[in-house]
Amino acid sequence: xxxxxxxxxxxxxxxxxxxxxxxxxxxxxxxxxxxxxxxxxxxxxxxxxxxxxxxxxxxxxxxxxxxxxxxxxxxxxxxxxxxxxxxxxxxxxxxxxxxxxxxxxxxxxxxxxxxxxxxxxxxxxxxxxxxxxxxxxxxxxxxxxxxxxxxxxxxxxxxxxxxxxxxxxxxxxxxxxxxxxxxxxxxxxxxxxxxxxxxxxxxxxxxxxxxxxxxxxxxxxxxxxxxxxxxxxxxxxxxxxxxxxxxxxxxxxxxxxxxxxxxxxxxxxxxxxxxxxxxxxxxxxxxxxxxxxxxxxxxxxxxxxxxxxxxxxxxxxxxxxxxxxxxxxxxxxxxxxxxxxxxxxxxxxxxxxxxxxxxxxxxxxxxxxxxxxxxxxxxxxxxxxxxxxxxxxxxxxxxxxxxxxxxxxxxxxxxxxxxxxxxxxxxxxxxxxxxxxxxxxxxxxxxxxxxxxxxxxxxxxxxxxxxxxxxxxxxxxxxxxxxxxxxxxxxxxxxxxxxxxxxxxxxxxxxxxxxxxxxxxxxxxxxxxxxxxxxxxxxxxxxxxxxxxxxxxxxxxxxxxxxxxxxxxxxxxxxxxxxxxxxxxxxxxxxxxxxxxxxxxxxxxxxxxxxxxxxxxxxxxxxxxxxxxxxxxxxxxxxxxxxxxxxxxxxxxxxx
Amino acid sequence: xxxxxxxxxxxxxxxxxxxxxxxxxxxxxxxxxxxxxxxxxxxxxxxxxxxxxxxxxxxxxxxxxxxxxxxxxxxxxxxxxxxxxxxxxxxxxxxxxxxxxxxxxxxxxxxxxxxxxxxxxxxxxxxxxxxxxxxxxxxxxxxxxxxxxxxxxxxxxxxxxxxxxxxxxxxxxxxxxxxxxxxxxxxxxxxxxxxxxxxxxxxxxxxxxxxxxxxxxxxxxxxxxxxxxxxxxxxxxxxxxxxxxxxxxxx
Ligand code: SF4
Numbered sequence: 076x077x078x079x080x081x082x083x084x085x086x087x088x089x090x091x092x093x094x095x096x097x098x099x100x101x102x103x104x105x106x107x108x109x110x111x112x113x114x115x116x117x118x119x120x121x122x123x124x125x126x127x128x129x130x131x132x133x134x135x136x137x138x139x140x141x142x143x144x145x146x147x148x149x150x151x152x153x154x155x156x157x158x159x160x161x162x163x164x165x166x167x168x169x170x171x172x173x174x175x176x177x178x179x180x181x182x183x184x185x186x187x188x189x190x191x192x193x194x195x196x197x198x199x200x201x202x203x204x205x206x207x208x209x210x211x212x213x214x215x216x217x218x219x220x221x222x223x224x225x226x227x228x229x230x231x232x233x234x235x236x237x238x239x240x241x242x243x244x245x246x247x248x249x250x251x252x253x254x255x256x257x258x259x260x261x262x263x264x265x266x267x268x269x270x271x272x273x274x275x276x277x278x279x280x281x282x283x284x285x286x287x288x289x290x291x292x293x294x295x296x297x298x299x300x301x302x303x304x305x306x307x308x309x310x311x312x313x314x315x316x317x318x319x320x321x322x323x324x325x326x327x328x329x330x331x332x333x334x335x336x337x338x339x340x341x342x343x344x345x346x347x348x349x350x351x352x353x354x355x356x357x358x359x360x361x362x363x364x365x366x367x368x369x370x371x372x373x374x375x376x377x378x379x380x381x382x383x384x385x386x387x388x389x390x391x392x393x394x395x396x397x398x399x400x401x402x403x404x405x406x407x408x409x410x411x412x413x414x415x416x417x418x419x420x421x422x423x424x425x426x427x428x429x430x431x432x433x434x435x436x437x438x439x440x441x442x443x444x445x446x447x448x449x450x451x452x453x454x455x456x457x458x459x460x461x462x463x464x465x466x467x468x469x470x471x472x473x474x475x476x477x478x479x480x481x482x483x484x485x486x487x488x489x490x491x492x493x494x495x496x497x498x499x500x501x502x503x504x505x506x507x508x509x510x511x512x513x514x515x516x517x518x519x520x521x522x523x524x525x526x527x528x529x530x531x532x533x534x535x536x537x538x539x540x541x542x543x544x545x546x547x548x549x550x551x552x553x554x555x556x557x558x559x560x561x562x563x564x565x566x567x568x569x570x571x572x573x574x575x576x577x578x579x580x581x582x583x584x585x586x587x588x589x590x591x592x593x594x595x596x597x598x599x600x601x602x603x604x605x606x607x608x609x610x611x612x613x614x615x616x617x618x619x620x621x622x623x624x625x626x627x628x629x630x631x632x633x634x635x636x637x638x639x640x641x642x643x644x645x646x647x648x649x650x651x652x653x654x655x656x657x658x659x660x661x662x663x664x665x666x667x668x669x670x671x672x673x674x675x676x677x678x679x680x681x682x683x684x685x686x687x688x689x690x691x692x693x694x695x696x697x698x699x700x701x702x703x704x705x706x707x708x709x710x711x712x713x714x715x716x717x718x719x720x721x722x723x724x725x726x727x728x729x730x731x
Numbered sequence: 732x733x734x735x736x737x738x739x740x741x742x743x744x745x746x747x748x749x750x751x752x753x754x755x756x757x758x759x760x761x762x763x764x765x766x767x768x769x770x771x772x773x774x775x776x777x778x779x780x781x782x783x784x785x786x787x788x789x790x791x792x793x794x795x796x797x798x799x800x801x802x803x804x805x806x807x808x809x810x811x812x813x814x815x816x817x818x819x820x821x822x823x824x825x826x827x828x829x830x831x832x833x834x835x836x837x838x839x840x841x842x843x844x845x846x847x848x849x850x851x852x853x854x855x856x857x858x859x860x861x862x863x864x865x866x867x868x869x870x871x872x873x874x875x876x877x878x879x880x881x882x883x884x885x886x887x888x889x890x891x892x893x894x895x896x897x898x899x900x901x902x903x904x905x906x907x908x909x910x911x912x913x914x915x916x917x918x919x920x921x922x923x924x925x926x927x928x929x930x931x932x933x934x935x936x937x938x939x940x941x942x943x944x945x946x947x948x949x950x951x952x953x954x955x956x957x958x959x960x961x962x963x964x965x966x967x968x969x970x971x972x973x974x975x976x977x978x979x980x981x982x
Contacts, residue, residue: 391771
């Protein structure tokens with residue numbers, strides 16, 4: 076029972092404030108960040124609450140949310156505020172005291188907004204969305220909501236298979252959100268100003284008419300007797316059979332965020348980020364992000380330079396991250412890195428490339444980037460331990476490449492190298508994983524040789540592979556968690572047993588259980604919704620945090636939630652799918668041709684690699700044709716606009 | 732490229748001391764949160780900071796005696812070292828234009844003396860106790876002052892510590908008056924710093940021990956001042972006075 080609030084839109088800060096002395100890290104709930112945008116409530120007729128369904132420290136740095144926040148707030152008559160998952164200590168006090176889920180700008184109840192937009196980078200945020208809906212007093216199920224409730228929108232990568240959360244969200248948007256949120260705002264405004272024609276269904280229908288907007292409620296799913304999907308059909312004549320993803324073009328025209336948020340609480344990424352390109356066509360077969368964001372669209376070198384300058388000036392961060400799925404692939408990255416390092420010479424501003432590939436060029440880049448600031452370790456992601464498995468996943472790196480890169484790094488004075496791998500890849504054997512140990516040993520051996528020092532380290536970090544929708548591995552069987560754990564134990568023992576190099580090699584991995592839940596949520600269909608709801612009712616929250624995650628809770632919830640369906644967790648995870656199976660996400664159009672994906676899956680099994688379409692002719696994955704897009708890459712041949720070297724503001728210096 | 736950043740270390744040409752306030756929502760910020768916010772404000776403003784040597788250079792800033800998380804303060808102190816002389820007033824204005832709401836630089840002076848830290852002899856605090864009648868708080872304060880020693884315990888970095896919360900207290904008086912909210916006692920506390928420093932929550936724990944004082948709503952605590960203690964007047968003086976007193980040098 077929650078107490079009744081006289082004005083359902085009134086700020087709740089006064090009541091929240093009483094609770095804050097009793098919770099951990101209260102500062103995360105107070106807002107007030109530099110560059111937060113607080114608009115007058117009455118100045119807008121369309122109001123968005125944007126949620127990142129994880130803790131503040133993870134959610135605040137999220138780029139997608141910060142971009143949409145600015146894009147929406149720039150519009151006249153529209154405002155956007157932010158909300159994040161609250162930790163269980165505060166959630167309990169909020170329930171006890173009738174304080175609803177709130178936003179950080181005006182501390183108003185989330186239920187007072189017109190739209191609640193939730194951005195999912197991972198499926199493990201689903202239970203946090205349910206918790207937020209419940210704390211907000213918004214009915215969990217779309218069908219139970221009325222005109223008075225916000226429209227609940229799911230976006231982010233997980234929205235490419237919205238079926239498991241289709242009971243809980245009103246709409247889902249696949250792809251780049253910038254233009255779609257503006258279209259949604261317009262539709263909501265028109266509906267409100269027009270006297271809310273057709274009630275809530277009227278609004279949802281007008282949203283379903285927009286490009287890139289999927290309204291699950293207007294689709295029926297039919298099943299075959301064996302539990303597979305027969306087909307997914309629109310339940311009304313006026314909604315499309317398939318909904319296509321949205322693709323933003325000309326990144327230079329969208330320099331967001333212009334003024335990144337500067338948190339007061341500590342967060343996981345204490346830096347300003349500038350997205351240097353979107354999309355990736357390296358074609359790694361496990362990588363959903365790469366597959367669903369095609370084609371590559373670069374920001375120009377001048378556009379990057381302007382954004383970096385604006386971000387540093389607006390935030391005061393000491394680090395700027397040049398973001399993308401594979402940042403060293405930008406066609407002018409060398410010039411960008413050098414130009415920025417020159418510009419920030421002596422100012423203790425460092426630049427980082429969060430994702431880089433394995434090649435020697437990256438070491439030069441890293442040297443350039445750390446010229447003006449701190450130098451941390453270098454990370455490379457060979458992903459697969461053996462040459463064979465790297466051909467399966469299309470990660471075109473040879474052992475020679477890797478050793479040469481690492482040699483360069485150690486020779487240049489780096490002492491710590493991190494290597495990232497996956498376990499549980501299709502066709503993988505124990506032998507493939509044990510190759511990781513051999514590689515790590517080789518890295519330490521040459522490292523000691525070229526550096527002349529025994530004081531070097533290599534950390535091997537291993538993630539469990541989870542097959543994802545819209546990738547060539549969407550048909551693959553996921554490796555069971557026992558098998559994953561057994562394989563990782565073998566590898567660990569192999570490294571530990573090594574007297575010569577073992578001590579210089581650190582191994583980091585997680586057990587296979589969370590991967591199974593992620594697999595269930597990733598490739599699940601509508602029947603998985605009941606599992607999510609049951610798990611949440613049983614206490615599941617913050618499933619991405621090992622201290623909050625409970626595998627047993629999820630398995631119990633799955634047993635109950637899937638009762639009577641004839642399918643179970645194994646059916647969704649460790650079962651290989653066949654060519655003609657209708658997949659739950661087939662009606663969400665990522666542009667990738669399903670036949671092309673299937674062929675790529677067959678190529679994977681045959682260990683055949685494919686090139687990158689930026690440097691070789693188009694291999695017809697289907698995206699550009701289907702979406703009417705094209706690769707947008709340089710080099711532009713332009714240079715960074717030279718800026719005055721950073722100098723103190725003249726008013727401060729009392730010059731002699 | 733060599734391993735060391737190879738930066739030459741330039742010593743500061745000037746140091747500036749500041750008093751700043753941390754209030755409202757910012758009281759929930761920890762000392763580290765405030766420090767990060769302050770350092771970013773310095774960078775936004777473009778203050779020509781001096782940096783420490785080493786692999787991870789840090790701007791030259793020293794913080795004195797930070798208030799605990801959850802507590803407001805009108806009197807936090809820090810000192811920065813800069814590579815070019817700065818005008819204190821311009822610096823104050825520029826920082827205040829960019830600091831988050833709830834952090835405000837109240838005073839800036841050029842450092843001309845040593846040992847600011849030792850001048851922070853005592854602290855003055857205001858404890859608002861909503862839900863406690865002034866008379867009740869007054870009686871509790873009197874009971875506290877009437878004894879010579881009240882042992883309390885607190886978790887510190889070094890584990891659970893027991894210590895006397897009475898000895899260092901110079902003044903504890905109920906001081907609510909006209910215009911203050913009904914049913915909300917306000918205590919003024921002056922306490923001498925020491926090791927471990929007795930904090931307002933220790934005094935509240937002591938009041939609970941000697942007089943069963945139990946605030947139903949979390950009290951609101953503000954540090955009003957820090958500085959040299961005037962034993963007779965039982966007040967705290969401005970610790971920046973000696974820096975201010977020096978004759979102004981060159982310009
Ligand atoms: S359609 Fe061709 S050019 Fe476009 S992303 Fe696919 S392979 Fe690359």
